[in-house]
Amino acid sequence: MGAAKTKTEHAVVIAGGGPTGLMLAGELALASVDVAIVERRASQELAGSRAGGLHSRSIEVLDQRGIADRFLAEGQTFGVAHFHIPLDISDFPTRHNYGLGLWQNHIERILAGWVGELPVTIHRGCEVTGFAQDDTGVDVALSDGHSLRAEYLVGCDGGRSLIRKVAGIEFPGSDPTVSNLIAEVEVAEQPKLGIHRNEFGVHGFGRLNYEIRNGEVVFMDGGPLRVMVTERQVGTGSEPTLRDLSEALIDIYGTDYGIHSPTWISRFTDMTRQAASYRQGRVLLAGDAAHVHYPAGGQGLNLGMQDAVNLGWKLARVIRKTSPESLLDSYHAERHPVAAIALRNTMALVALLRTDDRSNALRETMSELLGMDAPRKRFAAHMSGLGIHYDLGEGHPLLGRRMPDLDLVTANGPLRVFTLLHDARPVLLNLGEPGGFDISPWADRVRLIDAGFDGVWELPVLGAVPAPGAVLIRPDGYVAWVGDSTQPGLVDALTNWLGPPAAA
Numbered sequence: 149m150g151a152a153k154t155k156t157e158h159a160v161v162i163a164g165g166g167p168t169g170l171m172l173a174g175e176l177a178l179a180s181v182d183v184a185i186v187e188r189r190a191s192q193e194l195a196g197s198r199a200g201g202l203h204s205r206s207i208e209v210l211d212q213r214g215i216a217d218r219f220l221a222e223g224q225t226f227g228v229a230h231f232h233i234p235l236d237i238s239d240f241p242t243r244h245n246y247g248l249g250l251w252q253n254h255i256e257r258i259l260a261g262w263v264g265e266l267p268v269t270i271h272r273g274c275e276v277t278g279f280a281q282d283d284t285g286v287d288v289a290l291s292d293g294h295s296l297r298a299e300y301l302v303g304c305d306g307g308r309s310l311i312r313k314v315a316g317i318e319f320p321g322s323d324p325t326v327s328n329l330i331a332e333v334e335v336a337e338q339p340k341l342g343i344h345r346n347e348f349g350v351h352g353f354g355r356l357n358y359e360i361r362n363g364e365v366v367f368m369d370g371g372p373l374r375v376m377v378t379e380r381q382v383g384t385g386s387e388p389t390l391r392d393l394s395e396a397l398i399d400i401y402g403t404d405y406g407i408h409s410p411t412w413i414s415r416f417t418d419m420t421r422q423a424a425s426y427r428q429g430r431v432l433l434a435g436d437a438a439h440v441h442y443p444a445g446g447q448g449l450n451l452g453m454q455d456a457v458n459l460g461w462k463l464a465r466v467i468r469k470t471s472p473e474s475l476l477d478s479y480h481a482e483r484h485p486v487a488a489i490a491l492r493n494t495m496a497l498v499a500l501l502r503t504d505d506r507s508n509a510l511r512e513t514m515s516e517l518l519g520m521d522a523p524r525k526r527f528a529a530h531m532s533g534l535g536i537h538y539d540l541g542e543g544h545p546l547l548g549r550r551m552p553d554l555d556l557v558t559a560n561g562p563l564r565v566f567t568l569l570h571d572a573r574p575v576l577l578n579l580g581e582p583g584g585f586d587i588s589p590w591a592d593r594v595r596l597i598d599a600g601f602d603g604v605w606e607l608p609v610l611g612a613v614p615a616p617g618a619v620l621i622r623p624d625g626y627v628a629w630v631g632d633s634t635q636p637g638l639v640d641a642l643t644n645w646l647g648p649p650a651a652a
């Protein structure tokens with residue numbers, strides 16, 4: 149640790165203000181936790197457009213906080229998730245049965261706007277350079293010579309995470325087998341837009357401005373060209389040059405189209421690694437800091453935002469001492485398997501993108517399989533995030549799954565379930581006889597709502613499920629208990645998730 153000149157205290161310090169760090173800061177602030185982000189970039193501006201959008205479950209998560217409309221207003225919706233081939237999700241029972249095409253720089257801008265409305269401290273243009281944890285907290289060293297003291301430090305500092313490395317958390321997985329250059333450039337000569345293949349892989353040209361018309365992407369004139377090429381040899385390093393891109397284009401097309409004036413050139417690979425543990429004492433990891441993989445299928449940003457939403461309320465409860473520290477272990481237990489499936493899927497996608505005869509045959513076979521209803525739904529549920537099932541034990545199919553955004557009827561009029569989650573607090577939803585529940589020892593921690601719902605309870609992939617008498621909904625929108633007013637298991641669930649009952 150460098151010499152600390154001053155030491156400011158926060159309950160949580162987040163290293164990195166990308167999509168994961170921003171989402172986590174918002175979640176913590178909603179739970180009234182004193183949180184600070186330390187972000188290397190001087191502003192939220194992102195060099196390059198990077199990720200292409202949000203999947204259905206991420207849009208739902210934003211809807212749970214009442215901010216989905218901000219994103220929907222700026223993007224283009226499309227009724228599919230991709231597992232190499234487009235998988236129709238228009239029949240999934242959700243209000244958001246589509247993906248949203250919206251570049252990451254816009255996603256970050258909108259998220260930062262939301263965070264700006266909440267009490268979050270952001271130290272911009274400043275890096276975390278190290279930390280040391282003890283029994284009561286973490287000393288966080290900053291590049292400007294200052295030091296912060298936090299009860300918890302969360303590394304949302306991307307794939308090369310310093311926090312992960314300093315914590316000594318293993319990052320097992322596999323080295324790259326393929327690399328791509330991606331860039332935004334001007335050209336002297338217009339290439340054919342769209343996806344192209346040759347013997348060493350898939351390449352593409354597009355424009356940042358596009359519209360979806362009849363399910364097809366239609367590029368708009370003007371603005372920079374987005375170029376993506378597969379390199380003949382696996383490239384190393386993350387800072388390729390215009391010359392590297394020019395050579396790669398000539399390798400593939402025999403011309404570099406007179407590329408010039410790049411605003412962004414980057415390299416990504418299919419290196420696939422996942423942190424062995426998402427927590428080490430008072431240090432946690434989320435987003436790319438915890439998992440890296442090939443971007444095909446558009447999973448990374450979505451995983452990171454949902455890591456944040458899983459972690460935020462748990463960390464808040466532990467900090468407020470309403471729940472024991474062991475609640476934090478459920479973060480790894482729930483989110484590690486979700487990312488492990490995503491990593492497996494992206495590795496399969498890399499194999500499907502190869503262009504040799506056998507890979508072509510495999511792709512055709514997969515396309516045939518995914519054209520069938522059950523496989524389509526299963527993989528679309530993976531890619532969209534709607535199929536996430538946290539292992540909360542045996543029981544009703546809703547247990548551990550996302551609570552659907554039902555149109556409820558209450559004594560005060562109609563009510564959407566997701567509006568109950570705007571303030572990120574847990575809800576006990578009684579769908580049986582009004583007044584049938586007594587949860588007074590937890591009244592300060594969970595809101596009890598009496599409501600009716602006459603429709604069909606339907607979940608993605610599973611279809612119709614039996615109507616529950618009552619559900620306990622966690623702040624992240626997942627169902628923690630299902631039962632009725634006889635209340636078996638409810639006290640355990642409330643204690644487990646929200647802490648022991650308040651003394652009478």
Ligand SMILES: Cc1cc2nc3c(=O)[nH]c(=O)nc-3n(C[C@H](O)[C@H](O)[C@H](O)COP(=O)(O)OP(=O)(O)OC[C@H]3O[C@@H](n4cnc5c(N)ncnc54)[C@H](O)[C@@H]3O)c2cc1C
Nearest residue numbers: 164166167168188199200276306435436446447448449450
């Ligand atoms: C070409 C491409 C296309 C992609 N397409 C998609 C897609 O369509 N959908 C999708 O979901 N994902 C996609 N991804 C992945 C997505 O971009 C990442 O998963 C996402 O950015 C991860 O967010 P994050 O906040 O965890 O990490 P990052 O976005 O990497 O943010 C980390 C932040 O931490 C800061 N930082 C780093 N170190 C420090 C430090 N020591 N101190 C302070 N600050 C620090 C960085 O400046 C950065 O702002 C794509 C990625 C690429 C490269």
